[in-house]
């Protein structure tokens with residue numbers, strides 16, 4: 001930790017948050033807000049004199065509220081940077097200065113209430129997201145009585161109690177009577193592995209953390225009775241089984257079964273656990289003086305900001321999704337952005353460190369050559385056809401298009417910033433934009449090809465490369481069966497699917513059409529699929545007016561991990577397809593042709609509605 | 611880009627991969643290849659055991675040279691898996707990599723329609739036809755070179771962020787390490803002893 005604080009190549013910005021990230025691989029532009037510390041970072045020697053005079057006393061979150069701190073504080077003795085900081089939300093006031101006692105007390109004059117939040121900007125080539133996780137808050141699990149019963153703690157709180165640097169100097173005591181408990185019971189999988197409450201996944205570290213804690217308790221207090229209630233103990237890693245055996249050898253009792261509830265003895269504040277022992281199939285009652293809930297790990301509650309800024313996707317567990325679960329485990333789907341540690345999923349320190357080194361290797365691989373080749377799939381504007389309406393610039397998620405609507409200069413695409421979603425090409429009312437490698441003609445040729453032959457039975461599906469097409473691949477890998485009359489047409493993004501593609505399919509006699517893409521919020525091209533949604537809604541309205549059944553055009557969001565959902569959607573489409581009669585198709589052909597003739601003169605009018 | 615024959619005619623090579631029995635176990639690859647061979651502008655069509663294997667790729671490269679192919683369709687697995695492989699393959703034979711198109715007849719055909727070989731074969735045929743009609747219209751694309759700044763933004767100063775920052779900094783890259791708390795360390799800084807070594811965390 002201290003190495004990171006003093007390394008000449010590392011700019012360490014604490015109390016800081018990333019405000020904005022623009023640009024693309026190799027050329028990210030980052031705006032960071034560094035909040036004022038009100039203590040000069042370089043000069044403070046962490047003597048702690050100021051703390052003595054601060055009148056504000058509040059629970060210390062670092063110690064899980066088991067101790068208190070002042071408004072001017074250092075989170076823990078080994079903190080990096082070591083300088084104290086003023087918690088300005090708790091300080092009596094700095095502008096104007098209401099108390100100011102700390103200022104007078106500090107002989108080195110490190111405290112400066114004139115400091116301001118600072119905004120900084122940097123250009124970086126790569127980004128590593130290492131935002132970690134949070135421990136599960138078991139308050140809502142009423143049966144365990146956490147917060148109702150003071151002697152029910154979380155594993156995180158036990159960590160602080162047993163820590164020599166913690167609030168009790170390492171002495172494990174009950175909060176009710178300050179005595180060392182004679183017995184402690186651990187409950188596993190709290191907030192994990194539950195379809196009902198908390199999280200469905202295994203949090204990876206809590207079994208071994210409990211094994212560790214039992215050994216520490218037994219080392220400190222050999223006579224303490226220690227029990228562990230569990231579903232199964234997952235001690236799969238190197239050296240783990242040894243540790244588990246050691247714990248059992250020290251007399252820790254492992255009892256298979258999770259307590260149904262905990263009752264408190266109101267006099268002594270001891271606890272009684274009722275549990276069905278699944279090894280003996282008997283209902284047992286266990287008396288204990290302290291309970292530790294082995295809480296699971298969750299994605300940080302505030303991860304949305306970074307996720308949206310970087311257009312990152314998450315897996316169903318809520319953690320960040322890798323570009324490929326086996327082959328690119330530390331890459332994100334966006335080039336130049338990598339994951340390290342628990343940001344990608346619950347894991348222990350060893351795995352976090354391993355993954356961090358892997359992420360740096362991947363980042364260095366990009367940075368080392370000094371330059372890289374970007375995708376050729378980009379948009380290009382024909383200035384002859386452009387009427388400078390500005391719509392393309394409005395829909396582009398990457399601000400890759402410049403157009404001066406007042407001066408009426410033609411739109412221009414910045415090739416290196418364009419990510420190739422094709423949304424602009426789908427929205428341009430004058431068809432001035434060519435999407436390289438996914439041109440109108442190329443896609444139309446595919447529409448015609450997949451509808452050739454037994455058209456009335458075909459289900460054309462537009463699928464985006466990153467989610468729904470990948471979801472179809474996943475259905476394949478999982479060998480899920482679905483109707484064989486489905487025909488996928490791949491585009492990079494659902495945003496590319498131009499309205500005219502859909503009319504063309506119907507005009508060719510398609511019974512149904514499906515447009516599919518990433519879930520809203522998960523689009524590989526930030527918010528491009530929101531334009532897809534608007535467009536489809538627009539088409540539904542037209543269909544309604546024309547007297548066409550809107551369900552024949554479906555819009556579905558399918559993620560790369562949702563093979564089952566892909567299968568279900570295909571089955572749904574087949575059901576709708578079967579309900580479409582030859583008469584309905586013939587009528588559609590007539591209506592679409594009529595609509596085409598009418599809309600010819602309307603192209604310029606459409607340019608005005610955004 | 612080398613084009614051995616200097617006329618504008620489109621000459622497409624179609625390669626139907628059996629993927630061992632992964633595709634051929636369901637889809638009638640002979641029938642698909644025979645069908646593809648008759649599509650307009652298809653100069654040559656082959657039915658191969660494993661197109662991604664070295665002999666498979668060499669066949670494509672040889673055909674590009676021998677028959678002056680200027681478009682290639684590979685009907686095999688998902689482009690998400692092997693598009694890069696076959697783009698590289700055709701470019702080694704002098705063809706622009708964007709003139710190669712894939713038809714996904716494994717993940718989206720043989721693997722999901724194994725209960726219906728007849729319709730799986732019809733679908734494979736349709737997907738090849740779709741790829742051929744697309745490849746005919748594809749144009750060469752060039753990829754741009756952009757500079758890469760030798761610096762990294764690390765968001766989060768837990769043990770993972772710290773390790774990443776140090777690895778990069780020790781290798782000579784500039785690192786901006788951003789932590790929302792007043793100190794780095796994350797959860798690990800709160801732990802006393804850690805498994806499996808039972809030693810101190812900080």
Ligand SMILES: Cc1cc2nc3c(=O)[nH]c(=O)nc-3n(C[C@H](O)[C@H](O)[C@H](O)COP(=O)(O)OP(=O)(O)OC[C@H]3O[C@@H](n4cnc5c(N)ncnc54)[C@H](O)[C@@H]3O)c2cc1C
Pocket residue numbers: 016017018130131132133134135155156159205209212300302303306340341342343347348349350352765766767768769770771788789790791794795796797798801803804805806
């Ligand atoms: C009770 C408990 C006991 C454990 N015991 C062990 C053990 O004995 N052995 C073991 O190997 N593992 C143990 N673990 C697991 C270990 O804590 C993790 O593996 C490790 O902390 C993961 O490190 P990380 O850097 O990925 O995440 P974190 O430690 O969560 O660090 C993430 C950091 O990023 C910061 N951050 C988050 N979001 C942002 C943002 N938007 N901007 C800026 N900064 C941000 C956070 O403030 C934090 O400092 C335990 C975990 C728990 C909960």
Ligand code: SF4
Pocket residue numbers: 053054055056070071072086091092093099100101102103
């Ligand atoms: S000014 Fe704020 S930090 Fe300083 S002593 Fe007063 S309350 Fe404490």
Ligand code: SF4
Pocket residue numbers: 381385386387388389390391392393403410411427428429430431432433
């Ligand atoms: S949407 Fe089309 S017409 Fe409008 S500015 Fe963009 S390129 Fe020009």
Ligand code: SF4
Pocket residue numbers: 378379395396397398399400401413417418419420421422423424425
């Ligand atoms: S293709 Fe997408 S990223 Fe590129 S300019 Fe158009 S809207 Fe922007």
